[in-house]
Amino acid sequence: MGRGARVEGMLFVPQRFLCLGIRTQLLKTVSSLRSFRFSALATMASKHKNAKRIEGLDSNVWVEFTKVAADPSIVNLGQGLPDISPPSYVKEELAKAAAVDRLNQYTRGFGHPALVKVLSQVYEKICGRKIDPYTDILVTVGGYGSLFSAMQALIEEGDEVIIIEPFYDCYEPMVKMAGAKPVFIPLRYKKAGNSASSADWVLDPTELASKFNSKTKAIILNTPHNPIGKVYTKEELQLIADLCIKHDSLCISDEVYEWLVYTGNKHIKIATLPGMWERTVTIGSAGKTYSVTGWKLGWSIGPQHLIKHLQVVQQNTLYTCSTPLQEALAQAFLIDFKRMDDPDCYFYSLSRELEGKRNRMAQLLQEVGLKPVIPEGGYFMIVDVSALDVDLSDMVEDRPYDYKFVTWMIKSKKLSAIPLTAFCGLETKEQFEKYIRFCFIKQDSTLDAAEMILKKWSKQIA
Amino acid sequence: MLRRAGLSLGQFLWRRKSSAEFSCSFGKAKMSRPVQAQKLEGLDKNVWVEFVKLAATYPTVNLGQGFPDFSPPDFVKEAFVKAVSGENAMLHQYTRVFGHPALVTILARFFGKLLGQDIDSLTNVMVTVGAYEALFCCFQALVDSGDEVIIIEPYFDCYEPMVKMAGGTPVFIPLRPKTPAPGKLMSSGDWQLDPAELASKFTRRTKAIVLNSPNNPLGKVFSKKEMELIADLCVKHDVLCFSDEVYEWLVYDGKKHIRIASLPGMWDRTITIGSAGKTFSATGWKVGWTFGPDHLLKHLRTVHQNCVYHCPTAAQEAVAQGFQREFERYGKPESYFVQLPQELQQKRDRLVQSLLAVGMKPIIPEGTYFLIADLSDFKAEVPDLPDCEEPYDSRFIKWMIKNKGLAAIPVSAFYSTAQKRNFDHLIRFCFVKEEATLKAAEDILQQWKLKKTGP
Numbered sequence: 001m002g003r004g005a006r007v008e009g010m011l012f013v014p015q016r017f018l019c020l021g022i023r024t025q026l027l028k029t030v031s032s033l034r035s036f037r038f039s040a041l042a043t044m045a046s047k048h049k050n051a052k053r054i055e056g057l058d059s060n061v062w063v064e065f066t067k068v069a070a071d072p073s074i075v076n077l078g079q080g081l082p083d084i085s086p087p088s089y090v091k092e093e094l095a096k097a098a099a100v101d102r103l104n105q106y107t108r109g110f111g112h113p114a115l116v117k118v119l120s121q122v123y124e125k126i127c128g129r130k131i132d133p134y135t136d137i138l139v140t141v142g143g144y145g146s147l148f149s150a151m152q153a154l155i156e157e158g159d160e161v162i163i164i165e166p167f168y169d170c171y172e173p174m175v176k177m178a179g180a181k182p183v184f185i186p187l188r189y190k191k192a193g194n195s196a197s198s199a200d201w202v203l204d205p206t207e208l209a210s211k212f213n214s215k216t217k218a219i220i221l222n223t224p225h226n227p228i229g230k231v232y233t234k235e236e237l238q239l240i241a242d243l244c245i246k247h248d249s250l251c252i253s254d255e256v257y258e259w260l261v262y263t264g265n266k267h268i269k270i271a272t273l274p275g276m277w278e279r280t281v282t283i284g285s286a287g288k289t290y291s292v293t294g295w296k297l298g299w300s301i302g303p304q305h306l307i308k309h310l311q312v313v314q315q316n317t318l319y320t321c322s323t324p325l326q327e328a329l330a331q332a333f334l335i336d337f338k339r340m341d342d343p344d345c346y347f348y349s350l351s352r353e354l355e356g357k358r359n360r361m362a363q364l365l366q367e368v369g370l371k372p373v374i375p376e377g378g379y380f381m382i383v384d385v386s387a388l389d390v391d392l393s394d395m396v397e398d399r400p401y402d403y404k405f406v407t408w409m410i411k412s413k414k415l416s417a418i419p420l421t422a423f424c425g426l427e428t429k430e431q432f433e434k435y436i437r438f439c440f441i442k443q444d445s446t447l448d449a450a451e452m453i454l455k456k457w458s459k460q461i462a
Numbered sequence: 463m464l465r466r467a468g469l470s471l472g473q474f475l476w477r478r479k480s481s482a483e484f485s486c487s488f489g490k491a492k493m494s495r496p497v498q499a500q501k502l503e504g505l506d507k508n509v510w511v512e513f514v515k516l517a518a519t520y521p522t523v524n525l526g527q528g529f530p531d532f533s534p535p536d537f538v539k540e541a542f543v544k545a546v547s548g549e550n551a552m553l554h555q556y557t558r559v560f561g562h563p564a565l566v567t568i569l570a571r572f573f574g575k576l577l578g579q580d581i582d583s584l585t586n587v588m589v590t591v592g593a594y595e596a597l598f599c600c601f602q603a604l605v606d607s608g609d610e611v612i613i614i615e616p617y618f619d620c621y622e623p624m625v626k627m628a629g630g631t632p633v634f635i636p637l638r639p640k641t642p643a644p645g646k647l648m649s650s651g652d653w654q655l656d657p658a659e660l661a662s663k664f665t666r667r668t669k670a671i672v673l674n675s676p677n678n679p680l681g682k683v684f685s686k687k688e689m690e691l692i693a694d695l696c697v698k699h700d701v702l703c704f705s706d707e708v709y710e711w712l713v714y715d716g717k718k719h720i721r722i723a724s725l726p727g728m729w730d731r732t733i734t735i736g737s738a739g740k741t742f743s744a745t746g747w748k749v750g751w752t753f754g755p756d757h758l759l760k761h762l763r764t765v766h767q768n769c770v771y772h773c774p775t776a777a778q779e780a781v782a783q784g785f786q787r788e789f790e791r792y793g794k795p796e797s798y799f800v801q802l803p804q805e806l807q808q809k810r811d812r813l814v815q816s817l818l819a820v821g822m823k824p825i826i827p828e829g830t831y832f833l834i835a836d837l838s839d840f841k842a843e844v845p846d847l848p849d850c851e852e853p854y855d856s857r858f859i860k861w862m863i864k865n866k867g868l869a870a871i872p873v874s875a876f877y878s879t880a881q882k883r884n885f886d887h888l889i890r891f892c893f894v895k896e897e898a899t900l901k902a903a904e905d906i907l908q909q910w911k912l913k914k915t916g917p
Contacts, residue, residue: 047669047700048731050761051606051628058764063559085551094776095547101533105746109511141591141770148769156499173768178499250497294555294775308506309498315508316623318595322774323746324542 057173061422068410075449078406078416080226080379082291082441084353087346089335090290094328103324110311111139111299112326118333119284123301125340127272135304138311139321143256143285143298144170146310149317150252150281150300151178153309159217164203166423166432168226168254184425185211187228196373198230205239212243218250219243221270224257227382227423227437229375231265241273250306251276256285256298259347261377262355271302278303281310286329291350291441295325354379354441361440364451368458372438379441382420386434400433409436415453505623509875516860517869523902525891526859526869528678528832532896534744535798541783542747545776553776560763561589561751562778568785569751572792577734577753578724585756588763589773593708593737593750594620596762599769600670600704600733600752601628603761609669614655616876616885618678618706634878635663637682639825647814649826650682650834657691664695670702671695673722676709679834679876679890681827683717689725697727702758708737708750709830711799714807717828723753730755733762738781743802743894747777806831809893809900816904817891820911831894834873838887840914853886868906 116133140146157179165186175182187201223232261267271280281302287293339345365372372383395404402419420435570583590596607629615636625632637653675684723732733754739745791797817824823836844858855872873888
């Protein structure tokens with residue numbers, strides 16, 4: 001293809017667009033220019049093509065389902081969005097911070113000094129080891145930003161990363177965007193007694209061991225787990241730790257729900273197990289800790305020799321996070337750090353509040369004849385809906401059962417949830433497609449509205 | 463475990479052995495191989511991390527990093543306080559991923575007029591964590607291994623590492639200073655691109671050119687003619703344009719800020735970037751945005767949704783309120799976008815006088831809140847060390863911070879490795895500072911001059 005012809009075509013076309021007006025309608029061109037247009041568009045299309053790293057990563061379950069659930073007439077138990085109010089002192093600290101002139105300007109790139117200092121105090125107490133606020137901590141844009149920084153810093157082409165299914169959906173595209181290969185292993189339901197609990201979902205040790213090889217750069221751990229609510233036991237963490245050490249792999253530990261563990265359970269940090277601090281990046285979130293998802297502040301904690309690479313990513317991606325938000329978070333943490341041995345500490349009081357909501361949610365679902373999986377932690381609950389045997393045959397699109405069910409439920413019951421297959425790799429979709437996920441960090445009036453819908457629904461079934 | 467193609471067999475075997483040993487020594491285990499991704503190679507140095515730390519360590523009058531030391535205007539501060547303490551607690555929760563509805567709506571309205579485009583708030587606008595993240599999304603979305611990206615020197619330092627991190631090759635072209643007319647001070651307008659030289663930089667591998675007008679650190683405001691030169695080449699070679707316009711409101715002496723996306727043939731190939739931090743003097747809020755055609759922005763959306771996902775809600779609400787207020791006052795004397803440049807022009811002129819008085823040669827910026835000064839007359843203070851790897855201006859400033867208590871930024875930081883030595887006698891001052899700060903700087907400079915010239 002001669003360069004001359006291309007150049008001519010290109011010079012012609014833009015002037016046509018200018019006459020036609022503004023919006024880019026690539027097909028609106030005079031027909032006599034069709035041949036020029038075609039070659040110009042083909043050229044433009046190829047030069048304007050996306051980079052390979054994002055190929056196939058454009059779809060996203062949240063963009064789809066949050067749009068649907070934005071209708072205020074729908075009772076939204078889908079996206080993990082608290083509609084309870086954050087504690088008043090948290091909001092007050094932000095208002096106070098915004099009123100201070102210099103707190104509206106840039107702060108330290110790797111984390112506002114007041115914030116990293118208090119984070120180091122809080123986590124030193126929990127981990128029982130010294131944590132340097134400047135070298136061992138990075139403040140990021142939410143837990144999401146920490147996951148991204150960790151993957152960009154530590155994962156690359158040629159690496160394999162183990163992801164436990166079901167998984168928070170961003171893990172897979174992030175691993176791919178870093179050029180690496182995700183290797184999946186499912187949690188498997190082991191029937192143990194009458195009531196279904198998230199503890200019934202376990203990893204098969206032999207199967208897990210088989211996933212590790214010389215290419216395994218990291219495993220992503222999420223405890224408490226989204227969506228199932230599993231809180232990994234010490235034995236389960238030891239299993240993973242042993243394999244990480246044996247294969248010299250890293251562990252990216254997503255612990256954003258760390259405070260939300262219910263009676264009879266304890267959140268254990270895998271980084272505190274022998275041999276693990278040196279190879280683990282532990283991620284936390286202000287959004288989940290203080291019910292302020294819209295603050296989008298998170299942090300990565302780990303050894304300097306790992307965190308320093310996340311810091312390099314930060315200085316080449318967004319440089320720094322919001323100052324007033326970090327200052328307010330620091331003040332809130334100071335308040336709760338002082339009462340960490342007190343049951344009134346928000347870390348524990350929120351958990352107690354949510355346990356009540358969890359129990360209520362479980363009861364409501366049981367009354368409809370459903371069998372929810374009672375979560376040991378987090379604020380999500382999954383439930384097998386196949387027992388309802390809803391006729392979805394008129395929904396012809398080729399999608400998993402749970403997607404169709406949720407779409408139908410939103411439309412006909414005005415209640416939203418999230419389909420579980422959004423959290424699985426392609427191979428395991430069949431295993432999980434009869435489950436949907438409910439979020440219960442909702443105020444009483446929302447749960448009351450859900451109750452009404454579910455009671456009406458159960459009468460229709462009876 | 464062979465992690466890199468470059469490992470020798472010996473290294474490979476050593477690592478295998480080491481990791482086997484480590485499995486027996488719990489508590490002493492450390493990663494035996496390089497953990498970091500190769501894409502980070504050479505990206506670890508950063509001028510801001512270094513100089514911000516220095517300015518914080520020593521007592522200084524800080525004319526270094528670019529941030530106002532005065533308050534954002536009351537109307538945006540109030541909007542923020544209202545957003546966080548108001549009735550609507552949902553402003554503390556997630557908002558729409560690609561931009562809070564109130565914000566993208568007003569941005570589309572406001573900038574549609576300025577860009578001469580019918581901008582759709584949902585497909586032609588995306589909000590980011592500062593303009594920094596907007597730049598990151600541009601490179602990650604659209605630059606691949608083997609692509610060339612043209613960068614005009616001097617440049618905001620992050621462009622180069624971001625191109626590299628995306629696997630691209632930066633291709634540099636310098637703005638060349640022309641001697642000003644006799645009796646006139648040098649202006650940023652005297653620094654120009656050579657048209658033939660610019661044309662020669664476009665190859666079939668050129669994916670994009672990064673344009674920054676008004677330019678940091680020089681303060682140059684590209685004229686329409688200069689923009690047309692660039693636009694013609696972009697259209698001719700089918701190249702994209704990433705237009706960093708964060709200082710769009712800060713233009714002086716009656717100059718006009720031209721938006722390259724408004725030129726013929728450019729909307730379809732341009733991403734225009736803006737910043738609330740610079741617009742509303744609130745750099746700590748980290749709210750930025752991009753405008754562009756859907757066929758390009760959709761790729762930025764893919765990067766954004768896999769990188770930070772949401773931006774904080776409350777600040778977006780406050781910025782939306784700020785723009786609404788400015789929309790109603792556009793072009794009027796009470797508009798912040800009219801008042802701020804007027805105020806800053808005075809500060810610019812004051813700093814220029816202070817520098818002239820002491821023998822530093824300022825280059826008058828047509829825009830931004832930065833000013834470059836030639837410190838050749840001060841070279842006696844800090845010896846030249848020809849073998850030293852660190853550029854002269856960097857050493858000079860470190861000395862100035864410690865000995866004079868005045869902070870600035872070395873201009874060599876805004877140049878490619880090949881050019882650093884040619885531009886290491888220039889330092890950048892930031893003048894978006896309150897009167898007291900500028901007065902303090904003036905005093906330091908006066909004292910310095912007295913010391914130099916003797917009793």
